[in-house]
Every structure is written in C-alpha cells, then in structure tokens.
Amino acid sequence: MLGNLINIAVRNIRKNQGYSILNITGLALGITSACLIFLWVENETNFDSSIPDQERVFYVPINQKYKGEWQTFHASPGPLAAALKKEIPEVNKAGRLVNANLLFKVGDNIINSNGHYADTDIFEIFGLSFIEGNAKTAFENLNSIVITEETAEKLFGTVEGIVGKSIFVNNSPPLQISGVIEDSPANVTYKFSWLCPFQHYSKENSWTQTYDNNFVDTFVKLIPGADRIAVDNKVRDILPLLTQDNKQEAFLHSSKDWHLRSKFQNGVIVGGAIEFVQLFSLIAIIILLIACINFMNLATARSEKKANEVGVRKALGSSKKILIAQFLTESMMTASMAAGVAVLLLYLLLPYFNNLVERDLTIGFNEPAHLIFLIGITLVCGIFAGLYPAFYLSSFKPLDIFKRINKPGGSAVSLRKGLIVTQFIFSIVFIISTLIVFLQIQHIKSRDLGFNKENVVQIPVNGNIIKNYNSIEEDMFALGLVQNVSMNSSEIFSSGSNGSGLSWQGGIETEDVLIRYRWITSNFIETLGMEIVEGRNFSNNSRNDSLNIIITQSFAKLMGPGSAVGRIVTADKNYTVIGVVKDYVYGDIYGPSQPVMFLSGLDEASFLYVRLKPGIPQGMVLGSLQKVLKRHNPAFPFEYTFVDRVFQTKFKREILISKLSQIFALIAILISCLGLFGLSAFTAEQRKKEIGIRKTLGSSVLNIWRLLFQEFLFLILIAIIIAVPIAYLLLSQWLQGFAYRIDMNFWVFIIAGAIAILIALLTISFHAVKAAKNNPSNNLRTE
Numbered sequence: 079m080l081g082n083l084i085n086i087a088v089r090n091i092r093k094n095q096g097y098s099i100l101n102i103t104g105l106a107l108g109i110t111s112a113c114l115i116f117l118w119v120e121n122e123t124n125f126d127s128s129i130p131d132q133e134r135v136f137y138v139p140i141n142q143k144y145k146g147e148w149q150t151f152h153a154s155p156g157p158l159a160a161a162l163k164k165e166i167p168e169v170n171k172a173g174r175l176v177n178a179n180l181l182f183k184v185g186d187n188i189i190n191s192n193g194h195y196a197d198t199d200i201f202e203i204f205g206l207s208f209i210e211g212n213a214k215t216a217f218e219n220l221n222s223i224v225i226t227e228e229t230a231e232k233l234f235g236t237v238e239g240i241v242g243k244s245i246f247v248n249n250s251p252p253l254q255i256s257g258v259i260e261d262s263p264a265n266v267t268y269k270f271s272w273l274c275p276f277q278h279y280s281k282e283n284s285w286t287q288t289y290d291n292n293f294v295d296t297f298v299k300l301i302p303g304a305d306r307i308a309v310d311n312k313v314r315d316i317l318p319l320l321t322q323d324n325k326q327e328a329f330l331h332s333s334k335d336w337h338l339r340s341k342f343q344n345g346v347i348v349g350g351a352i353e354f355v356q357l358f359s360l361i362a363i364i365i366l367l368i369a370c371i372n373f374m375n376l377a378t379a380r381s382e383k384k385a386n387e388v389g390v391r392k393a394l395g396s397s398k399k400i401l402i403a404q405f406l407t408e409s410m411m412t413a414s415m416a417a418g419v420a421v422l423l424l425y426l427l428l429p430y431f432n433n434l435v436e437r438d439l440t441i442g443f444n445e446p447a448h449l450i451f452l453i454g455i456t457l458v459c460g461i462f463a464g465l466y467p468a469f470y471l472s473s474f475k476p477l478d479i480f481k482r483i484n485k486p487g488g489s490a491v492s493l494r495k496g497l498i499v500t501q502f503i504f505s506i507v508f509i510i511s512t513l514i515v516f517l518q519i520q521h522i523k524s525r526d527l528g529f530n531k532e533n534v535v536q537i538p539v540n541g542n543i544i545k546n547y548n549s550i551e552e553d554m555f556a557l558g559l560v561q562n563v564s565m566n567s568s569e570i571f572s573s574g575s576n577g578s579g580l581s582w583q584g585g586i587e588t589e590d591v592l593i594r595y596r597w598i599t600s601n602f603i604e605t606l607g608m609e610i611v612e613g614r615n616f617s618n619n620s621r622n623d624s625l626n627i628i629i630t631q632s633f634a635k636l637m638g639p640g641s642a643v644g645r646i647v648t649a650d651k652n653y654t655v656i657g658v659v660k661d662y663v664y665g666d667i668y669g670p671s672q673p674v675m676f677l678s679g680l681d682e683a684s685f686l687y688v689r690l691k692p693g694i695p696q697g698m699v700l701g702s703l704q705k706v707l708k709r710h711n712p713a714f715p716f717e718y719t720f721v722d723r724v725f726q727t728k729f730k731r732e733i734l735i736s737k738l739s740q741i742f743a744l745i746a747i748l749i750s751c752l753g754l755f756g757l758s759a760f761t762a763e764q765r766k767k768e769i770g771i772r773k774t775l776g777s778s779v780l781n782i783w784r785l786l787f788q789e790f791l792f793l794i795l796i797a798i799i800i801a802v803p804i805a806y807l808l809l810s811q812w813l814q815g816f817a818y819r820i821d822m823n824f825w826v827f828i829i830a831g832a833i834a835i836l837i838a839l840l841t842i843s844f845h846a847v848k849a850a851k852n853n854p855s856n857n858l859r860t861e
Contacts (some may be wrong), residue, residue: 082771098412100756101373104785105416105459106750108369109452110423111745115362115441116451122355125265125337130205131299134170136330138162138296138313141345143325144578144592148345154328156280161320162296164327164599166312168304168830173199174276174294175268181540181714182272183246190540190715191229193272195279203299206270210241211257217275222256224273230258242511248541248713258842264438267336268295289321300332306330336834354735361742364504368746371497373412373463374752402469409464410457417456434737461463495793502797502834503804508743509830510805514822515736518813519729521820528662528671529570530607534721537686539565544683546710547599553706559699561691564602565683567595571724573665583645584638591636594665594674597682603628603659605689613643613657616678623678628657633673647675667728669817686722689830729851751841787842794838798831805830 129135138158141148156174163172176195182186192763200206201213207218209227216224217709223245230237233245237258244252280286286293300309310330318324329345338352344681424441432439442448535545543550544565551563568574575595585591600616600623602608611631616623627647634642647653653675661671690699704716726733807821813819 097756100752101376101412101414102419104369104372104752105413105463106419106423107745107749108366109417109420109455109459110427111365111742112362112455113420113424113441113452114427115358117428117441117448118356118431118435119359120447121265121437121439122338122351126267126333127301128205128263128266129203129333132333134300134302134304135333136298136300137333137336138298138328139331139342140317140591141293141327141329142578143590145590149341149592149700150345151255152295154287154294154296155289155292155317156736157289157295158316158328159294159296159298161197162298162313165316166309168300168309168312169298170301171199171203171299173197173203174281175200175297176276176294178371179273179538179540181248182229183713184243187233188713188715189229189232190717191271193229193274194270195276196273197276199299200273200297201605201832203297204268204270207260209258209260210239211255213257216257216273218518220252220275220278220281221251221253222275223253224257224259226257226271227261228260229271253297265337267333282342287602288354296328302503306332312358312380351731354731356736357735358742363477364743365746365749366455368501368504370459370463371501372756373409373459373751374676375494375497376756400557406461406464410460413456413460413463416459417452421452435734439449449810461468488704498754498790498793499797499800501753502794502838503801505743505747505750505837506798506801506830507805507808507836508746509833510738510827512736512739512743513826514805514809514813514820515732515739517826518816518820519732521762522668522732522816522818523725523729525663525818528608528660531688531721534606534691535688535690536570536721536724537688537707537716537718539683539686539702541711541714543686543707543711544680546547547680547683548685550706550710553709554703555707557699557702559691559702559829560692561689562601562605563689564605564687565599565680565681566685566687567597567682569685569724570606570687570721571664571667571728577649578647580647582637584640585636591673593633594672596674596676597679598676599680599683602676602687605687606662607689608662609659609660610657612641613655615657616676623656625651625653626656626678627653628659628676629655630671630674632657632671633675634658653677667725668815679707713850747837751837754826754838754841787839790838790842791835794835798834802827802831 126132135484137152140151140154140598142151143149159174161171162169174195174197177192178195179190179192180837194200198213198217200504202217211224216222219604225233225245227237230240234240234243241257243255245255257274259270285291300306308329314327314329317326317328327345331347335347335350336351338355339347340346340349341350374788421441426441429442433506434537547565554560554563573594576592577595578590578592580593598616600618603610603615610628612634613628616626616628629642629647637645642655642658644657659676663671664674666670681794688703690696700718703718707714707716807829813822
C-alpha cells in the first residue's frame, strides 16, 4: 500500500517537474533558513550551560538608587563575597573575579594576556576542569597561577609537564604554574585565560577590603534545594545591614540569564539578547509559513488538472481516505526532497553564516536534537502544506467532474488570493523593517558625538608608559606625523569611574546624582577635538591644576542658572571649575550624555590617545609609533585600535540584526516570487483561449500584459494596505528602545510598497509577455 502511494507520488512529481522544482526550491529555502536560525538560537540559549548545576550558580550585581530610581552595576565591594558566605547558610560557595591584563614571558615567547584574580571557590562555581594540578592546592602559594590550555600552548608549546614552571610577569617576581585547566567553551559569558589568587591583587591595596569601592565580580553557588527567592531576599538585606546605606542592595542574577537577560531598568530585568532570539525564531516560522503557502497555492492551482484524475480514481473505487493519503504522501515526498536540498545548502552556507554571526556553529546530525529538528520541520512542512490541498482535491465528486458541474476552483481561487496577500504582507513588513533598521543605525552613527573620532589611535597604557610619558609625547611630536598626544583614565566610549555624594555651589539634592570621573592630561580635549564652551583648558603643568576641574554641559546644568566657571565642587577635596566642555557621547551611545568631571592627572591613565595628521598613510604612522613605544616601553608589544573602529563595535548587535534582516527579507521575497512565478504561469495557461481571442480581435501585447498583471496588482495593493500599519506598530515599539531615534517618514512605506510592486511586476511579466506573444491559433485549438 505505502509502496504504491510512494510510486504514484514520485510519478506525479516527475510529471509536473516545473511545479515540483518551484515547490522543492521554496521549501528548501524555508527549511534552510529555519535550520540556520535554529542552530543560532540553540547556541544562544545554551550559553553558560557548561557550568555544572547551572540553576544554583548566580552573579551578584548591585542596585544603587539615584534620583529615586535604581541603577544596576555589574561590580560589587571586595568584602561582599565573604559576607554572603558567612551570613547566608544557603550560600555554599562564594568567589570574586577581578579582570587584569598581564605581560607573560617564557623564554622568547611574550604574550599580553587578559585574565582574572580569583578566589578558590571560583574553580567549583564554574566547574573548571584541571588537566594538571587540582583546585584544592592551586592557590596555596600567593605567587601561583593557573593557566588554560591555549595559554600553555602559546607560552610552552605544550600542556603537559609544565606545573611548577615559572612565568615572568611584567617587571614583577615570577609566578609559578600550579595548574592547567581546559579552555572555556565558546558560548560562555566569562572566559578564563589565567587565574591568580585574589590575595595577590589585594595584599598591597587596603581599599579592596572596604565597602566604599565596587570593583569585583561576585559569584555564589547555593546549596541543593535552596529557595532562590528566599535567598535573594537575604542577599538584598546584606549591604544595608553592613553599610547602613538603604540606597544600595545586592541581588541574585541567575547564570541562565547572564547572556539572554542582562538588560536592567529600575533594578529589574527588562530584556536582553532574548529579544533577538524571539525575533529570529518568529522570522524562521514566518519564512517556513511563506514556503508552505507556496505549496498550497500551487497545489490548489492545479486542481482542474487533478480533478479528472480524482474523478477516474473515485469511479474505480478509491475512497476519500486513500486519496488524502495519496496527496499527503506526495506532499511529504516533496518536503523530504526539499529537506535533502536544504542539508546541502546548510553545508554550503554555514561557514558564511558563522562568519556573519561570529559563532562556530556545526550541523552535527550526530546530535539527536538536530536530527529531530530536521525530521520534525520536514514533517510539519509536508503535513501543513499538503493538508488543505489533500482534503480539497479528495472532496471532488466524480459525476460533477465528468458533467463539468460545479467546476472545481471557486473556493480554491479565494484561498489562493488570500494566501498571496498573506505572503506579500510578510514580505512587505520585512522590507519596511530592513529599511527602518538600516536608517536607525545610520542615524545613530551620524549623530554629533561631541568629539572627532577620525584619525585617532587608542593605545592601552602598560609598563613604563606613564613613567616615560613626557619623553614618549616629545618623540611622537618629533615624528612630524601626529597632531596631538594625550592620556585618559578611561576608554573614550566607556562609562568609566563614577561616584556620588558630591556637593557644589548652586546645586540641590547633589548627593543623589551620579557623576562620572576622568583623569586626563592637558592635551586630551584638544586631541579628541572636544569643544570648550566656557572657561579654559588645563595648563601643561598638571600640578598647577591639581585642584581645578573641567565639567560637561550636563554637569553645569545641575549647578543652576549662571556661569559654572569659578564654582566649587566638593568631593574628597574642594575643586574649582575652570572650564565647561560640550556634552559628548559615551557609555550608552543611544542615550543622552551623563555628567562628567575631568581632573588633571597622569597616574590614573589607562589609555594613550594619538591624533594622526590627515593624508598620511596609516601604516607608516603606526610603524613610527611602534618604534617610539618600543624605545620607551620595550617589554610590552605594540597594541592599538582606532577610535572610529571602537565606535563601530558599539553597533555590533544592531548591525547583525540589520544584516540578518536583509538576508531573511530577501529569502522571504524570493520564496514569494517563486510562488508568484508558478501562479502567473498557471494563470496564463488557464486564460490562453481568452488571450487568443483578444489577440485575434486586435489586443496588443501591452494590453494583454496589463490584463494578466492587474489581477495580481490588486492583491499586492491589498497586502500593502494591511502591511503598512502592522509594520508601523511593530517598528514604533522597537524604536522606543532608543532615546536617540529616527522618525518614521512616510516615504519609507512608499518605497517598500514600490519595491513589492516592482518585484511582482518582474516576476509576472515573464509569463504574461510570453502568453501575449503566442500565436492565437495555438491557443484556440480544441483540446
């Protein structure tokens, strides 16, 4: 029975090769898109799943209240971890991490490596696996270090037999390797290259033992069966109890949410990467739906040709159930062939998709979940796409068919038109979304940053750069290739250091305001092209300005009416405002600039900024800068980036959304066009006698083309009318997430509608013109 159904299905697929190719291609594109999105979604949702007992592992951020609203910070005081472990019985393990960048040297191998100072509990919290050594003895010596496989390979060329060996670090005493751990998986939030005892970091820094500074990442692991809500309430009570400050609280952030739900508003999780996971999951469903609509449209369009076959088979005794089984078998065969093509496309396209999303995804059909997904999606497509055609075609009555009574097609025609409209609604929404996302990104990129990001090199400060800064600055100017040189305690786009509790003349409720600090050299404002709107810059001698500050416009506004220059700001000392600079963009590049206070100082510097002279090849300038730094800071490799490239990385997620939107919009349109191409061929075939008569009576090719096109044009116009308000509502909500956003001009919707009409016109015209040019005598021959 099944074999017979399969044989008939194969024969029908071969007999109608044109329609079969269109169906298989459309379904294959839909399945390929869904599989690519599934692999990406799986990777996103499995972030940090390598952590053992993931449901019991938590990060501990801090909420602080400013102007009546909670702000969330991913840093906490040094003593908090020990306090949580001591005061809360449900906390089984507690540990801290402090990020650091160290220069390692072993023989001739020198690498700059980013890693962490950590507590011993971190090994168990993250479930780090030791290849050599063990967690119990790893930090017995304060000068010990645990490194990963990758770091071991870079330094020693092997991971075996290196425990006990030494690594020279900067100009400090060497560290002794006490363990080698496995490399972290790609999809983890916190990666480790090396780990040193936290005490090694804190032994000479007494400030790390107080609650006045938030600088560590704190993690806890709860005992099995602990009530998370109850423990979270206890955690929230710790800081107010220990500091007598009710305007701050710690809380638990589950490791399951670190990647997907990391966006906070007023102290509560409001989203994160999960929004994009949900968005692209929906896109996958829509693309599959469009592909299935194609199948249904083309199947019902052929109902007249199928009618005679159904009539004969029913007359010979076939039951409705047999016919339904036959048509579903044909549908499943088509879906299976499409799945086969999709697998080939996956192998071809996955490397490019990996490059786009910056992941290392694998098809991995040896993994049950991947195989189940492919089989499941094939079954869904086959059954969903074939179900209505199967019931519709099997319902024909033999006697009516042979007598040409109730000619099949009435309800199918209405359904087809509805499905065409549905396809193009999705396609037009995709087109509008792609345009709006692109325009929003360009809008933010082109906003006034408050400084000039072009031709500025950013170099991390390490080794002897601060000590030899004056000589470095002098030698760089002597090159004749640079306009200016300066230093800053923070990366230009970062939020940097901040604090509250300041007071100033003319201000009210000053303790409740969060102020950002920057320690800069005198040339920084000139180097970055910032604009002094009032007062003056720092002098070249930082000692002369040790008690002077420069503030941004947003800070000056907090001081009330009148000039801010000359007013006193009280922090640890009394500082005099000598200048006001125009607000600039940093931290949240989508939002307004927060108040900043610039202090004159060199010792806190973290980044060196060099503005290059325009028109000089960058390679030549960088080579010269490298020689200068090698002369004055020989132990460290030359590392740099351009500020404009740093700015580009701030749009990484939005650019990815834009590119993926473009790709999947193109796929949705292509699938829709495949269906429209098949339907236009069917329409031309169905109306060939009418076309023959019209040509005989003198109709031109243009008139006949217009006749065939206007039927589809009406459907596209209906789709545009429905799609525009849907897109407007969806994108208006999306744009609300940006403080600095575009207005949705009506021309965007006009362009999207015009694109849809043009695509339909080009798709339909092939068959319309071909039908119009046919010899009328061929069309008017009797069957």
